[in-house]
Amino acid sequence: MQERTVRFGPLSGYVGYALRRAQLWSVAAYLSAMKEVDLRPTQFSVLILINENPGIRPTEICAALGLQKANFVPLLNELERRALVVRHAGVPDRRSSALHLTPEGKALHERALQLHENWENLVVERLGADGREQLLALLQKLT
């Protein structure tokens, strides 16, 4: 291959481009750190929400996480197939179901929290604790 130093031009200074590259790195590092529990980012988020809000209903989770309800169905089916989550009959509204973690789900959730700390530590290694807090504050301010 002919040697050439590719010029990025204005791309280097774009927040959108930097966000995209950071997000790609983030997901790759997350998947590596969470391999043991085999939870995709959205699955992990859902377990956290059910743990924090026992009996929460699918619509509430979708609204909180910005998911389409249609896409939530197979995700929840998979968590139920793995016996991490149960759908209890909705009372009094029988259209909706109340979601709870099973004992296995609670255990995996706890382990996932531990593993996720390793991921956050990667960020601290690169940015320092202060840099991590700054980044978090800026990202939250953005959205």
Add this chain to the structure above:
Amino acid sequence: MQERTVRFGPLSGYVGYALRRAQLWSVAAYLSAMKEVDLRPTQFSVLILINENPGIRPTEICAALGLQKANFVPLLNELERRALVVRHAGVPDRRSSALHLTPEGKALHERALQLHENWENLVVERLGADGREQLLALLQKLT
């Protein structure tokens, strides 16, 4: 719907989650701002790289942007179909092609740069010029 304040628990403090939400907002705002030129983020990046590096070859673009060469083919086909980019015969290596912007491509590239400034201004509105620089530096340090 039953009223309930969903508790996010530790999710609120995760850099990975904040990055994901920021990226979703970023892409939505980008698409809105760039509607006139109808360029996806990757297409825009490719136009910038060709403009900055006339005669650049597909493999170099893929390496610079982290794209799979197989996925670059249809992307480039579309840019050529829109008469924004031309593939010139590779010299001396006839396996590869030298990419250049057409006059139409240069014009659209210029317009896209202008529109993209509106996007960056959104970030400045939310974070201030200093905040934007801080965010950019932190994201680049992360990757």
Add this chain to the structure above:
DNA sequence: TATTGTTATACTCTATAACTATA
């Protein structure tokens, strides 16, 4: 042999419309 561009393919994520059963 190795590399460039290409084709084919598959998997994930996301988005929309329409259906059912309940309210």
Add this chain to the structure above:
DNA sequence: TATAGTTATAGAGTATAACAATA
């Protein structure tokens, strides 16, 4: 009539394997 969950489907984005032409 409106809503919760579901089904089906389609579009992006991303990944790997294999091939032809060329080095």
